[in-house]
Amino acid sequence: MTPQERIQELRKLLNEHNHKYYVLNQPEISDQEFDRLMRELEDLEAQHPEMDDPLSPTRRVGSDINKNFQQIKHLYPMLSLANTYSVEEVDEWVQRTQGSLMGEQVTLVGEMKFDGTSISLIYEHGRLVRAVTRGDGEKGDVVTDNVKTIRSIPLELHGEGWPDRFELRGEILLPWREFDRLNAERAFNEEPLFANPRNAAAGTLKLQDPREVSRRGLDAYFYYLLAEPQDLPSDNHFDNMMAVRSWGFKVSDAMCKLETIDDVDKYINFWDTARKELPVATDGLVFKVNSLRQQLNLGYRAKSPRWAIAYKFQAERALTRLDFVSFEVGRMGIVTPVANLDPVLLSGTIVKRVSLHNEDIMRGLDVHEHDMLYVEKGGEIIPKITGVEVSQRPKDAPVIKFVSHCPACGTPLVRVEGEAAWMCPNKYGCPPQIAGRVEHFVGRRMMNIDGIGEETSELLYNHGLVTNIGELYDLTYDKLIAMDSRIGHKTAERIMQGLRDSLEVPFDRVVYALSIPFVGETVAKKLARGAHDIDTLMAMSQEQLEAIPDIGKRIAESIIDYFAQPLNRQIIERLRQAGVQMAMPEESTEGRTDKLQGKSIIISGTFAKHSRDQYKEMIERNGGKNVGSISKKTDYVLAGENMGPAKLEKATSLGIPIISEDDFLKMIE
Ligand code: IVH
Numbered sequence: 001m002t003p004q005e006r007i008q009e010l011r012k013l014l015n016e017h018n019h020k021y022y023v024l025n026q027p028e029i030s031d032q033e034f035d036r037l038m039r040e041l042e043d044l045e046a047q048h049p050e051m052d053d054p055l056s057p058t059r060r061v062g063s064d065i066n067k068n069f070q071q072i073k074h075l076y077p078m079l080s081l082a083n084t085y086s087v088e089e090v091d092e093w094v095q096r097t098q099g100s101l102m103g104e105q106v107t108l109v110g111e112m113k114f115d116g117t118s119i120s121l122i123y124e125h126g127r128l129v130r131a132v133t134r135g136d137g138e139k140g141d142v143v144t145d146n147v148k149t150i151r152s153i154p155l156e157l158h159g160e161g162w163p164d165r166f167e168l169r170g171e172i173l174l175p176w177r178e179f180d181r182l183n184a185e186r187a188f189n190e191e192p193l194f195a196n197p198r199n200a201a202a203g204t205l206k207l208q209d210p211r212e213v214s215r216r217g218l219d220a221y222f223y224y225l226l227a228e229p230q231d232l233p234s235d236n237h238f239d240n241m242m243a244v245r246s247w248g249f250k251v252s253d254a255m256c257k258l259e260t261i262d263d264v265d266k267y268i269n270f271w272d273t274a275r276k277e278l279p280v281a282t283d284g285l286v287f288k289v290n291s292l293r294q295q296l297n298l299g300y301r302a303k304s305p306r307w308a309i310a311y312k313f314q315a316e317r318a319l320t321r322l323d324f325v326s327f328e329v330g331r332m333g334i335v336t337p338v339a340n341l342d343p344v345l346l347s348g349t350i351v352k353r354v355s356l357h358n359e360d361i362m363r364g365l366d367v368h369e370h371d372m373l374y375v376e377k378g379g380e381i382i383p384k385i386t387g388v389e390v391s392q393r394p395k396d397a398p399v400i401k402f403v404s405h406c407p408a409c410g411t412p413l414v415r416v417e418g419e420a421a422w423m424c425p426n427k428y429g430c431p432p433q434i435a436g437r438v439e440h441f442v443g444r445r446m447m448n449i450d451g452i453g454e455e456t457s458e459l460l461y462n463h464g465l466v467t468n469i470g471e472l473y474d475l476t477y478d479k480l481i482a483m484d485s486r487i488g489h490k491t492a493e494r495i496m497q498g499l500r501d502s503l504e505v506p507f508d509r510v511v512y513a514l515s516i517p518f519v520g521e522t523v524a525k526k527l528a529r530g531a532h533d534i535d536t537l538m539a540m541s542q543e544q545l546e547a548i549p550d551i552g553k554r555i556a557e558s559i560i561d562y563f564a565q566p567l568n569r570q571i572i573e574r575l576r577q578a579g580v581q582m583a584m585p586e587e588s589t590e591g592r593t594d595k596l597q598g599k600s601i602i603i604s605g606t607f608a609k610h611s612r613d614q615y616k617e618m619i620e621r622n623g624g625k626n627v628g629s630i631s632k633k634t635d636y637v638l639a640g641e642n643m644g645p646a647k648l649e650k651a652t653s654l655g656i657p658i659i660s661e662d663d664f665l666k667m668i669e
Contacts, residue, residue: 003044007051010041014057015156019248022152022219033644039628055127055155060148060214069141069206074120075167076226078134080303081113081286081310087265090287093309094261100306101294109238110267111255112275113284113310114221116173117202119147124165126157133205137303143205147172149214154248162247163231170222170249173280174201178217188445189520195382197281209550212522219280222249229292236290257290268311275313284312317376318351319389320344322367325356325400327407331436332517333424335413337362337402339385344375351375351383358420359402368397408432428468428567435461437515441469442498445521446513447505447580449498451491459484468567469513470574473499503579507533510581516562518555526550527559533583534572538563595668596624600633604647605640607661615664622668630654638664 001009014037021027021034042058045051053059084090098106120140122130131147133140147153150172174182179197186193194200204216225232225240233243238257245251254271258264268285275282289295289307298306321342328336337356344351354375356362365388367373372389405412406424408431413422424430438457442449449472452460460466463483465475480492505513512524519527530548531537537559545556562568576582601619603612603626610618615638616626627634630650637643637651637658651658659667 003048004051007041007044007048010037010044011053011056013037014041015154015158018057018060018151019154019158023248023250030644033646036629036644036647043628055148057155060151060155069143071135071139072130072132072142073139074132074135074137075122078118078120078137078140078169079300079305080137081308082301082304083284083310083312085312085314087268087311090264090268090309090311091261093287094264097289097298097306100298104294106294107236107238107290108258108264109241109255109288109290110258110264111223111286111288112221112252112271112278112282113286113312114171114173114223114252115196115198115281115283116171116220117198117205119143119170119172119205119220121147121153121168121170122165123157123162123168126162128153128155141206145210146205146207146213147220149210150218150220152250153220158248159243159246161233161243163227163233166225166227166231168222168244168249169224169226170220172201172205172218172220173197174204174216175219175279176281177279179281182216186520188443191518191520193382220250221252221280223251223255223286232292235292237288237292237295238290258287272313282313284310286310315376316346317374317386318344318346319372319374320351322369322371322373324369325362325367327403329406329408329424329430329432331433331440331515333427333430333433334416335403335406335422335424339367339373341373341375346375346377346383351377354383354385356385359422360420362400362402367400368393369400370394370397406430427565431458431461434467438466438469438472440515441472441513443513446509447502449495449502451494451498456487456491456495459486468571469515470571470578473574473578473580475499503581505581507581507584510575511537514562514568517558519559523550523555528584534576535582538569538572592621592623593668594623596622599624599635600627601625601636601638602627602630602634602647602651603638603640605643607640609661609665615661618664618668630656636664 014034017027017029017034017037027034038058041056045056045058084093094106094108098104118134120132120134121128122132128144128148130142131144132142135141148155174197176197179194179200182200183193194203200216201218204213204218207213222244223241225244232240234240238255241251241255256267258267264287271285287309289298295305295307300306323340323342326338326340328338330336337358339354339356341352341354356365356367365373365385367385367388371394372392373385374387374389375383376386377383402422403413406426409424409426409429411424411426411430414425415421416423424433427433435454435457438452438460439454441447442452442457452472457466460475460483465479465483466472475495477492477496480487480495481489506528508525508528511528512519512521526548527537527545530551531540540559542553542556542560545551545559546553572582596619599619601624603615603619606612607615619626619638630637630647632654634651634654634656637647637656638661639648639658640661648658
């Protein structure tokens, strides 16, 4: 087989496995095996640039290309649906529709109303050519690169019978699991949370960095096929969607044909509760007339078709008593009002604290002391207060006012420019802010300093030992032991060791650890890469910062403001003196050898001493090449635990030496 043929074969194979994994949920090969095929394809493609194909499965990870979105007019405008809120309203619509069709038998299709962001895909000759957001319904943004990262969308179609040119509409969604993960990450970084998966999906689709999009785990379901009538596989919607499924797309299993009003009512009753088990957010059901001829007869209103209707689920709501409103100060000084409630059960979880977000929202609700409050949890996983039951308000209950001074340090609050938030400006004297920053700095994903948690950082502050992150490096074993009886020998040792180890933490994590407002983990990485070292970063102008990918005006301003503070500069100096990494590692020739010159080495399995990436780097540092698949030309297999049996057999049959990590480390010693 020529390499060209192998490339084609691998692409086909990987596309099939992608479909089995992401669409059918029935993986046939292990993740490792999949990665192996992918790496083989990557290697071959690198050697054969003439075989380049932008739709190759290797391109799913997205590229670094950064560009603003181009706008394009939709072939057919993207309409919305008329809403109904009860079984009765849906029944009326069914009867009305039948009436308009002169009493003809009407078959309906019931489907989920997915609560994501709509997308229009254009396929030509079986290949994805364009993905466009809804935009204003007339024109939308071209987001093809981002959509290509969604593994459940086929870039090349499966099966047969697809029109040469068609448009497919569907919904891009962030599954609950990914949504929870993303929000937990954002909460940790004190970045604003996404209120619901819809906002998260829409936000993600508009990111300028397809790699980040790829990381977020979007999914997509499809519900509408458009093409020249003679090119469509069938004259009815349901069969068209089944064809769409056979071409490799996700079409909801909930989609089914309904013949009578009774069927419709049962469908609504069933999904009203069953939808809670679905892996993605839904906000209702959609009923569509199945026959395309009947659809054509029924036609359109200004903004929606007459042949379809949405039924919206009721959000779950509870009424409970407000105990008190607390005002809480975060690491960045933002003061958030929180309603502390009599505990109440809502969609399976007990709710007792609900954020009121900011003064405007609190005032809009007009919350009085001990009011009865409505708490809702709809498509939103985070409960929110949607109203006050004024009829149950205690007599003469005073309205609750937003605090004017910091509840922790008493400093008058200032309004964050252009926002509804109030902030305590006493950044370096307000205990929860300082303790919060120390806690952030020592966190696992920042400097990873063992032994210091919330309690210890408060102790350190209260004893005047650590009033900023720089002072952490003034700690000594003796000072720790003397501070508080709760800190024993072991803890003190652990903290000191943690501080020493933290000197190895790479520069990008140091940038993240500084608690610069709006600089989360991803932004910190980009800054570290863009600036290379702290002196450059501190000296960068607004324009220079904004020239770094994904750094906007707000982030740039925040960085400049941070480094303009003399105390922050002092802290940086203290960290530098202590030996904290203040630059990205040099691509140095130091440590380079030619001990593995000309050797092709495969890495397989898991290792105890170093990560696979580290071994890869060691191979390259010593002049060798890390390859993806075994062939006669392979010189060694560096094998860890759980090496795949197929690989082992192949290596043995080709007589390739299998070496352990210790053997390998000896070789490069
Ligand atoms: S059909 C011409 N079907 O709801 C009709 N839309 O409120 C086109 N949506 O913009 C839409 N699930 O983003 C249709 N099963 C479904 C849907 C669905 C969600 C969204 C879609 C549309 C909005 C209309």
